[in-house]
Amino acid sequence: MTDRPSRPGGRSNRVLTAIYTAVGELVGQGADKISFPVIAERAGVNPTTLYRRWPDVNALLEDVAVAALTRDGESVPDTGSLEQDLTEWADVIARDITRPERARYLRAMVAARVDLVATCVVTDTRREQAAEMVRRAHERGEQPPTVQQILDHVVAPLYYNVVFALPLDDDHAHRLVHDVLAMVR
């Protein structure tokens, strides 16, 4: 993954911010044809900057989507109870990905995934966060579900509802956490 545009300093960061902003505006406007020349013109950069950095438009689109969907320094809740940790975490994810701008990015990212890939950066981030909460639960002597169960039964339904434009509220997110904990009781 490339540097996030929110990180301060340097010319290359200013260029990256301009590129990411241009892509965000084009996706947000539902642009039909997002090409390197179109992005470069809007960002005010030379198209060769794009051709050098990304193999194709989909790769750039995905970097932008990932940057929009995961935030620098997003901390994992540490409340002393896995149930409370997962509840707060699910709330943050649900509120974040249901914002119209983020939902649009998320769908653009899905559309860009034309071929099967072995990993997905969004999932990797969520997997690491879940692993941290599960590790702490083990240390406290709790019987947590597995990381994969948290991905399958909390993360997947949250994202599923957003990508299929189904309603998603806090109550739903809390029920998912309740369900995954009921599996190991």
Added chain:
Amino acid sequence: MTDRPSRPGGRSNRVLTAIYTAVGELVGQGADKISFPVIAERAGVNPTTLYRRWPDVNALLEDVAVAALTRDGESVPDTGSLEQDLTEWADVIARDITRPERARYLRAMVAARVDLVATCVVTDTRREQAAEMVRRAHERGEQPPTVQQILDHVVAPLYYNVVFALPLDDDHAHRLVHDVLAMVR
């Protein structure tokens, strides 16, 4: 939803089949710009046929995706045990939506959902099927999970993996069924 093209007979069905096939080919080829004139030309029909039937291209795209993702007369397993019913059902869904052609349609459908809608035809179909299996489990005196739990913890993770191009195999599908049943044990 419109009639499915697989239903035999009649001129209107032949026209619909030609239109759906044209859309499928264009989506499958990763066409950038899928418009009514482009579809009409490939299908060999008059563009007014399309303008009369669908409000816009996204509506047509969604009908095609739904037709590709749900099948006429798809029967719900009835084995005498909810665990076996759900296992067979999850297998059918997983095998169906991981086929490259269907995965492409699914992602095209996600991309078309630019605004929040209250219902999703794919989910509705799965909800009805789950309700039938849950009803029979109740009749047998089993303690089944709720229909929403089956959607959240079996259907959602299956579709999530496909739309994010993550691996999905039978073992994974079976674990989801095992997990959702463990919630009510």
